[in-house]
Amino acid sequence: MSAEYVIRSIRADEWPAVKEIRLASLQDPVAHVAFLDTYDHASGQPDLFWQERAADAAEGVLERQQIVAEEVGGRWVASLVVLVEEAGAVGAMGDVSDVRQGHVVGVFVRPEVRGQGLTERLFASGLQWAWGVADVDRVRLFVDERNGRAESFYRKFGFVPTGKSVPAPGNPDARELEFVFERS
Known part of the structure; x- marks a missing residue:
């Protein structure tokens, strides 16, 4: 079923679609534990915000890349972003990494297309970009310990827990767990 979708990097001029899928993701029932x-x-942000967001993660940008799954007709049904974190720099979660690495954020798959293998294709494309274009040593992500659906997928895909965690933003009683996928 997922063969009906094109997996690709976004273009800078596609900011309206960037906005639409982001707003859709923020209406997901687990958005409060999945997104910052x-x-x-987000809905109150001006067009310039969305234009810059798209341009900063579009095809050809080496510091971050937004990968989407596009169905026939052009609607985006899934998205993720890979950020590049340099060794020694402060990472997206406020920690300092010892290696150059990718950091997956903003993962969203519309409910009606989940379970079709599309998420696997999306992640494979994100990792391909991370290894081939960004040339990172590993890719990591953080998942809120209360987001069992996402954690289950990450483990199944091949991400492994590092044992490291950080406080979940906005909830000091919850933790975000770090998972990594090493370059083979």
């Missing part, structure tokens, strides 16, 4: 933003905040 809210629908109310």
